[in-house]
Amino acid sequence: MTELATVLTIDGPSGAGKGTVSRIVARRLGWHYLDSGALYRAVGVAASWANLDISDAAALVRCTFDTQVEFVERAEGELRVLVNGVDATDELRLETTGAVASAIAAIPEVRSALKERQRAFRRAPGLVADGRDMGTVIFADAQYKVFLTASAEERAQRRHKQLSQKGVCVNFDDLLREIMARDARDAQRTVAPLKPADDAVVIDTSGMGIDDVVARVLDLLPAPATP
16 A cells, blocks of 8 residues: 655644745745645635636536646745636735635535545645645644644734735724634534644744744654655
């Protein structure tokens, strides 16, 4: 029986830093990277382009199978996401897209359709999988599991700063309400609710810098063997 490649799952709510941390860790390890949230956002964007009703589960499942998603890392380390051949990275980062992704992620048929596509990312020498149910559902047998969290207020501040630096004007209170509503929706859904895996290491990133969080995560993995 072929031994499965090593997987490190990094789950957590929006704004906890898991995307940035996961990309850096994957680059440091030389492993593959899966942004599972981007897959859901990509389906949401594709559904929007096709003017689909997001309450139509059958149409969304068809859209899931028809949507081609490709992760392309630029030389400077920036990750771009192509949806059906179109660079949709900026649209995928919008809060409205995140809200649509969260809504369709609660549909069991859509989650089932995306499950095997996500598992196909598991390849040698290893995979860092970033999401909300990587350690509990998609890669429940992962060798290493992390759950990053932070207060809703801190996550809203981080997002507000990020958007402001890009010249996007957004009201902090509205942003906080959106994040809290999404947290509640993700935690209360009947299929794969957002929660740490029983064997995950929980790291509260409140007040921590990215480098500190990356160091904490890398410390959980065994040191590479000396040649």
